[in-house]
Amino acid sequence: xxxEDEPILTIEDLEVHFTEETAVQQATPQAIREYLGWVPQPxxxxxxxxxxxxxxxxxxxxxxxxxxxxxxxxxxxxxxxPTKGSVKYxxxxxxxxxxxxxxxxxxxxxxxxGLQVVHQDPGAALHPYKTLMASLQEPLKIWYPELSKADYxxxxxxxxxxxxLTPVEEYEDRYPHELSGGEQQRVTLIRAMLLEPDLIxxxxxxxxxxxxxxxxxxxxxxxxxxxxxxSFLFISHNLEHARYITSQVGGDVAVMYMGRIVEYGDVxxxxxxxxxxxxxxxxWATMPMHPHEARERLEADTPxxxxxxxxxxxxxxxxxxxxxxxxAREICAExxxxxxxxxxxxxxxxxxxxxHPYWDSEWLDEEGxxxxxx
Amino acid sequence: xxxxxxxxRAETDNVLEIRDARVTFDMARGRARVLNDISVDIKRGExxxxxxxxxxxxxxFGSVLMDAVEDPGITTGEVLYYPEEGAEPVDxxxxxxxxxxxxxxxxxxxxxxxxxxxxxPTITVRRHFxxxxxxxxxxxxxxxxxxxxxxxxxxLEPERILSSYQHELSGGEKQRALLALGLIFDPEVVVLDExxxxxxxxxxxxxxxxxxxxxEEYGFTLLFIxxxxxxxxxxADRLAVFYSFNIIEIGxxxxxxxxxxxxxxxxxxxxxxxxDMAMEDVNTVEGETPDPINxxxxxxxxxxxxxADDRCxxxxxxxxxxxxTNHKVACFYPDVATDRIPIHPxxxxxxxxxx
Ligand SMILES: Nc1ncnc2c1ncn2[C@@H]1O[C@H](COP(=O)(O)OP(=O)(O)OP(=O)(O)O)[C@@H](O)[C@H]1O
Ligand code: SF4
Ligand code: SF4
Ligand SMILES: [Mg+2]
Numbered sequence: 262x263x264x265e266d267e268p269i270l271t272i273e274d275l276e277v278h279f280t281e282e283t284a285v286q287q288a289t290p291q292a293i294r295e296y297l298g299w300v301p302q303p304x305x306x307x308x309x310x311x312x313x314x315x316x317x318x319x320x321x322x323x324x325x326x327x328x329x330x331x332x333x334x335x336x337x338x339x340x341x342x343p344t345k346g347s348v349k350y351x352x353x354x355x356x357x358x359x360x361x362x363x364x365x366x367x368x369x370x371x372x373x374x375g376l377q378v379v380h381q382d383p384g385a386a387l388h389p390y391k392t393l394m395a396s397l398q399e400p401l402k403i404w405y406p407e408l409s410k411a412d413y414x415x416x417x418x419x420x421x422x423x424x425x426l427t428p429v430e431e432y433e434d435r436y437p438h439e440l441s442g443g444e445q446q447r448v449t450l451i452r453a454m455l456l457e458p459d460l461i462x463x464x465x466x467x468x469x470x471x472x473x474x475x476x477x478x479x480x481x482x483x484x485x486x487x488x489x490x491x492s493f494l495f496i497s498h499n500l501e502h503a504r505y506i507t508s509q510v511g512g513d514v515a516v517m518y519m520g521r522i523v524e525y526g527d528v529x530x531x532x533x534x535x536x537x538x539x540x541x542x543x544x545w546a547t548m549p550m551h552p553h554e555a556r557e558r559l560e561a562d563t564p565x566x567x568x569x570x571x572x573x574x575x576x577x578x579x580x581x582x583x584x585x586x587x588x589a590r591e592i593c594a595e596x597x598x599x600x601x602x603x604x605x606x607x608x609x610x611x612x613x614x615x616x617h618p619y620w621d622s623e624w625l626d627e628e629g630x631x632x633x634x635x
Numbered sequence: 636x637x638x639x640x641x642x643x644r645a646e647t648d649n650v651l652e653i654r655d656a657r658v659t660f661d662m663a664r665g666r667a668r669v670l671n672d673i674s675v676d677i678k679r680g681e682x683x684x685x686x687x688x689x690x691x692x693x694x695x696f697g698s699v700l701m702d703a704v705e706d707p708g709i710t711t712g713e714v715l716y717y718p719e720e721g722a723e724p725v726d727x728x729x730x731x732x733x734x735x736x737x738x739x740x741x742x743x744x745x746x747x748x749x750x751x752x753x754x755x756p757t758i759t760v761r762r763h764f765x766x767x768x769x770x771x772x773x774x775x776x777x778x779x780x781x782x783x784x785x786x787x788x789x790x791l792e793p794e795r796i797l798s799s800y801q802h803e804l805s806g807g808e809k810q811r812a813l814l815a816l817g818l819i820f821d822p823e824v825v826v827l828d829e830x831x832x833x834x835x836x837x838x839x840x841x842x843x844x845x846x847x848x849x850x851e852e853y854g855f856t857l858l859f860i861x862x863x864x865x866x867x868x869x870x871a872d873r874l875a876v877f878y879s880f881n882i883i884e885i886g887x888x889x890x891x892x893x894x895x896x897x898x899x900x901x902x903x904x905x906x907x908x909x910x911d912m913a914m915e916d917v918n919t920v921e922g923e924t925p926d927p928i929n930x931x932x933x934x935x936x937x938x939x940x941x942x943a944d945d946r947c948x949x950x951x952x953x954x955x956x957x958x959x960t961n962h963k964v965a966c967f968y969p970d971v972a973t974d975r976i977p978i979h980p981x982x983x984x985x986x987x988x989x990x
Pocket of ligand 3: 897898899934935936937938940941942943944947952965966967968
């Protein structure tokens with residue numbers, strides 16, 4: 262069941278739990294802890310995730326900080342061990358591969374090389390006292406020991422050319438602080454691309470860049486994908502960026518809320534007419550540029566019962582969004598809606614089904630229903 | 636001062652008049668001019684938006700208003716501050732250190748980009764407040780009373796926030812606590828430099844709504860700096876577009892956004908990604924951002940401008956506008972720009988493309 266025609270990544274029923282304990286609790290022997298009733302309650306950072314990423318695909322993952330998008334991303338490239346469920350690379354389970362090192366003709370090292378990451382903070386990925394050429398050669402030395410220094414340089418300069426860091430000879434000797442934010446981010450993308458990975462996890466890669474530079478970087482990703490057929494898992498809290506990067510290649514978007522995917526579908530369709538109230542609120546929160554529309558948006562009432570996101574250590578009952586949801590009814594606090602195909606695409610909300618008892622349930626509070634003007 | 640000049644002033648009631656503000660840094664490569672002789676008036680009570688690409692001088696401009704440019708930067712020019720209507724101005728760049736300490740915070744505050752790390756991690760929020768009261772000779776009890784009110788206005792629970800350390804607060808709480816600290820002395824002018832940078836979408840949105848309300852209630856003059864047009868579009872009465880360390884277009888928000896006349900402003904609108912529109916309309920402003928050590932001759936935008944000609948390369952260009960309007964633009968050919976360079980479709984009435 263493994264081989265070349267398998268998706269790059271197959272994520273099945275993935276769960277990742279973290280257990281937060283104080284130093285005192287950790288230092289206390291198990292027997293005493295139990296006696297004192299200190300049973301640590303695991304926080305489910307991600308829960309019930311099923312995803313597939315094919316070759317040459319872009320998937321955008323949207324959510325607030327703490328929604329579990331980075332944890333999911335890390336698990337997807339083997340940097341975070343799943344508590345339950347599995348992540349398969351070309352059909353091979355990453356955890357099993359890690360333990361055995363080799364399964365059939367697949368090696369752990371091959372998977373590590375095939376799954377790369379670009380972080381939000383480009384500064385952290387580059388050595389401050391090394392020239393770009395020196396920094397970028399390091400991973401090549403590890404993964405391609407058979408090549409010569411001249412080969413490394415040739416590859417790196419070719420990528421500089423491809424990514425618009427020209428004249429290339431001027432850039433190779435520069436230090437990270439001699440680059441603008443946009444250029445630094447391009448260099449970290451080059452660093453990941455040099456290893457010819459199948460998939461790159463991009464964790465908020467453009468959120469620190471200005472609009473023009475953000476578009477430049479996303480355009481570069483699209484160009485590189487065209488040449489190298491790389492897949493991208495693009496994490497962002499910004500709907501505009503998610504739409505831009507995925508829309509042009511017909512990609513999908515997954516919206517996460519408190520560890521679960523609550524809406525999943527074609528990016529243009531989902532963002533044009535979101536079905537889940539949470540996605541609708543995110544769209545509402547995305548400000549328009551027209552000054553009159555923007556002012557209207559600022560003056561309108563907020564379509565949220567509360568801005569505060571709930572404490573993940575003590576998650577709400579039923580639908581996790583119900584304490585904030587502008588459409589919540591009593592039934593929403595009782596049982597959790599599964600992510601299921603609705604009329605259009607997958608949504609984890611009772612409203613997708615016209616015949617659901619939701620429609621006969623009482624509003625959650627006297628506030629009733631709130632309008633989401635999008 | 637002539638009677639006539641006084642009268643004009645009374646009519647306009649400027650809170651700040653900035654004249655030829657320039658900031659230079661001497662660096663190994665040469666002298667960097669990171670603010671290039673900016674002159675602009677800020678009206679009392681208005682919201683003044685400032686946009687422009689990264690590195691164009693927006694934050695530097697904000698710092699100049701409090702004479703807070705970091706060493707070894709050198710600031711020249713005048714920043715005239717009018718504490719109240721008709722009062723004698725003080726030049727902030729030419730006051731004693733004592734006066735400056737009083738003006739910063741009590742009169743003019745800046746809440747800046749790096750806000751997420753602005754609190755000292757080893758002391759509580761309460762200590763930040765009381766230290767500020769001590770430094771400004773304000774009675775702690777009275778001060779804390781006021782602090783509780785402001786925190787509440789920012790929809791925070793005063794006691795919990797005051798007794799917290801920074802790591803115990805969420806990003807949004809930290810940002811709001813910092814705003815509260817800025818508003819504690821009811822300043823006349825508030826400068827916000829990317830106040831929502833690094834925050835989640837809904838938290839950003841909450842802070843925008845709060846600011847919009849607080850602005851009405853507290854009545855301060857607001858300078859709002861961002862590289863994201865939608866952030867300021869709903870707020871600002873006037874908008875200034877920065878390019879290459881200077882203002883290249885300024886006017887009422889509707890004029891500048893719905894009728895931009897500078898090629899850069901028009902191209903900048905195209906960088907907006909609209910959730911309801913085709914992605915083909917999105918564009919970047921191509922070319923390099925100017926190097927402060929080596930600013931292009933003539934119009935500094937000429938290397939990137941699609942309609943530049945020989946004149947643009949040699950002749951200096953200044954902000955100009957038609958008689959009787961607030962709308963000013965630093966370009967020789969605003970009509971050609973309006974004719975030939977499209978703006979974002981969402982800004983065009985009826986949503987039609989303006990080509
Ligand atoms: N301490 C300094 N020494 C030398 N140059 C500086 C210093 N501080 C700022 N600059 C330069 O001044 C110019 C303007 O910087 P500024 O921070 O004002 O830009 P900005 O418009 O606020 O950009 P951003 O949108 O990225 O915040 C830049 O070229 C920057 O590199
Ligand atoms: S299930 Fe109920 S609470 Fe959850 S999103 Fe749908 S309407 Fe809102
Ligand atoms: S002055 Fe010339 S180069 Fe400058 S913006 Fe106008 S047309 Fe372009
Ligand atoms: Mg800045």
